[in-house]
Structure formats: structure tokens, C-alpha cells
Amino acid sequence: MDAIQVQGVSKSYGAQRVLTDIDLVVPAGSVFGLLGPNGAGKTTLVRILATLVRPDAGRASVVGHNVVTSAFEVRQKISLTGQFAAVDELQTGRENLVMIGRLRRLGRSTAARRADVLLERFDLAEAGRKLVKTYSGGMRRRLDLAMSLVTEPPVIFLDEPTTGLDPRSRQQMWSFVRELADAGSTIFLTTQYLEEADQLADRIMLIDHGVAVADGTAESLKVRVGGERVEFSFESPSSCELAVADLGEAVVASSPSSLTVATTGSAAEVRELLDRMDKIGATVDKVAIHRPTLDDVFFALTGGSPR
Missing domain, CATH: 3.40.50.300 (P-loop containing nucleotide triphosphate hydrolases)
Known part of the structure; x- marks a missing residue:
């Protein structure tokens, strides 16, 4: 009812x-x-x-x-x-x-x-x-x-x-x-x-x-606002530059020493990305996986700022 x-x-x-x-x-x-x-x-x-x-x-x-x-x-x-x-x-x-x-x-x-x-x-x-x-x-x-x-x-x-x-x-x-x-x-x-x-x-x-x-x-x-994200932090800006050049359009955000890639969040996919970084000589210092929050929904759908 x-x-x-x-x-x-x-x-x-x-x-x-x-x-x-x-x-x-x-x-x-x-x-x-x-x-x-x-x-x-x-x-x-x-x-x-x-x-x-x-x-x-x-x-x-x-x-x-x-x-x-x-x-x-x-x-x-x-x-x-x-x-x-x-x-x-x-x-x-x-x-x-x-x-x-x-x-x-x-x-x-x-x-x-x-x-x-x-x-x-x-x-x-x-x-x-x-x-x-x-x-x-x-x-x-x-x-x-x-x-x-x-x-x-x-x-x-x-x-x-x-x-x-x-x-x-x-x-x-x-x-x-x-x-x-x-x-x-x-x-x-x-x-x-x-x-x-x-x-x-x-x-x-x-x-x-x-x-x-x-x-x-x-x-x-x-x-609705996208899947999970993997953020890589690199030991040096040069490593980050190599990664950005290799991943191309897969990169959704980047800074001098870190970048974020859209992903399903599966262990296999993260492992594949890390192997890829090893092959191009980009030394990864830290890895973090982020899930979308209602903050992301709020910003994406209203264009406003939550309290």
C-alpha cells in the first residue's frame, strides 16, 4: 500500500x-x-x-x-x-x-x-x-x-x-x-x-x-553521475606526464603529480592500470578509489552548492 x-x-x-x-x-x-x-x-x-x-x-x-x-x-x-x-x-x-x-x-x-x-x-x-x-x-x-x-x-x-x-x-x-x-x-x-x-x-x-x-x-x-574513479599519485611530475600521455582521454582530471581515471573499481582493472604504469616507467606512489556521492549528484543535477 x-x-x-x-x-x-x-x-x-x-x-x-x-x-x-x-x-x-x-x-x-x-x-x-x-x-x-x-x-x-x-x-x-x-x-x-x-x-x-x-x-x-x-x-x-x-x-x-x-x-x-x-x-x-x-x-x-x-x-x-x-x-x-x-x-x-x-x-x-x-x-x-x-x-x-x-x-x-x-x-x-x-x-x-x-x-x-x-x-x-x-x-x-x-x-x-x-x-x-x-x-x-x-x-x-x-x-x-x-x-x-x-x-x-x-x-x-x-x-x-x-x-x-x-x-x-x-x-x-x-x-x-x-x-x-x-x-x-x-x-x-x-x-x-x-x-x-x-x-x-x-x-x-x-x-x-x-x-x-x-x-x-x-x-x-x-x-547517474558516473561510476567509480581511481586516483593515482606519482612520485614525480614527470611520471604523471608519462601517464597522462599514455592514458589520453581516459583521464578525467589531472594535476602536476596526480591523475584520476574512470573505472569500474574492480581489482582486475586497477591491477591492469598499475601494470600499464610500470610498463611506461611512471612510478605510482599512492592509489585511491572514490565512489560518487550525493554531493556529486547534487552538483551535477542542480548546478548549485549543498549546504
Whole structure:
């Protein structure tokens, strides 16, 4: 079953086109990554799927409910964690969670039990009775995510959830996202962090200026920008010159003392290249094999710079 379906969705604000004919499908229980630079339209698409904004054209559904005609039903099935933590600083962490539970019509005792479970799960048990204004940025983000899980929704939207977090807090957030996916939740993740999408997403869509420019697994996107590369470092510039002259168009990049060659990355091919260097008298000092990354995909398909 597909948790999210989007067909031909477009959106403009005045004369500015924000989204153009977006199509995507997110299977239930998967992690979908929406990757793109600032202003690409990621948040607008999330707001449409969360029933906060109406599309100008196209249709979208979440868990089988149309986001325009069945907005109430959609809201019962989702949670949204935005770019900035939406917590009440004048309440304790536990009070925030109980409040959300009561607003979602849980009984008083049920809301309290659920709050305690989530505080423990997100490593906030000791801080649960402290005012949120004393929390660090990472603690606030964890509390914000916990608040969105009070009623265990099947679909969770995370709009750049790790923005501004230090590396340790970011790793913690990644662990929580993996746990949610393993438990069967569908995660729709927007991010500017290439590594984040690579680590978490089962499938990735790259959008730029509101247009989908690529869609697939991380590995399939990397294949689109080329295969592996072998970099040879030479003991002297003269050896490098000999190698460049011998390899010709196979060289994809070079410097006075190193060069890079496209390759399948197989041991046999690398060994053949090294034998070739020996035959022409080009002394190789070091060898390194590089695989394409999502950074390469980002640069190749958008022409922009990742965060």
C-alpha cells in the first residue's frame, strides 16, 4: 500500500512558481527523502501534504485520503515536525507532552502514561520535569519530535529536523528516525544535508526551483553521475606526464603529480592500470578509489552548492 501519492501538483505565490508538476509515490513503512537547496519548494510540498496549503493544480493523497477534500481525515493520520521546534518554553517537557495528548483527546491518565513513555524513549526522562526554556537545542528537537508521536500516527513529516543541531544531536535524531521506520511508520523527510538523505532514505527525490530533477535510490542517483574513479599519485611530475600521455582521454582530471581515471573499481582493472604504469616507467606512489556521492549528484543535477 502507498502511504502518499502525488500527481501533477503545482503551486504558485503570485507570479512566483514554487512547484511544477510534482509526481511521487511513497510506499507505507518507508523513508522518503526530499532533497534540494534553499528555496527549492520542499517546505511548500510538505505544507500541501499536511493540508496547510492548497495546491493550484494536481492531486495528492495521504493514507488514501485526498488532502483537499478530506483534510480532516488526513490530519488524523499524520504528524508534522517543522523546521523550528514548536514547544512551550514555560512548561516542562512532560507538561508539553501531556498537553498534546489532551488536545488529541486522550484521557488524562493515558496522556500522562504516553508522556512518560516518550520521555524515556527520547532520553528526556531526567529533564522531563524541567522547564523547556532550560533545554538545549538538541533536547528541544527531541521533545518536538516526541510531541508529534503522542498518538502514534502512521505518517510522519519531518521538515529539516536536524537543522542547527550539533553532530551528536544529529546522530541521535537519525537513530530515532530509523527506529520509527523500523516500527512501521512512513517517514517523509526534507533535508539539505546530503549525508542525511544518503543515510536515512529508502528513496530520494531531488528538486530544484520547484521541479523534480531526479528520483530514485541513493545508489541509482550516484550511478547517474558516473561510476567509480581511481586516483593515482606519482612520485614525480614527470611520471604523471608519462601517464597522462599514455592514458589520453581516459583521464578525467589531472594535476602536476596526480591523475584520476574512470573505472569500474574492480581489482582486475586497477591491477591492469598499475601494470600499464610500470610498463611506461611512471612510478605510482599512492592509489585511491572514490565512489560518487550525493554531493556529486547534487552538483551535477542542480548546478548549485549543498549546504
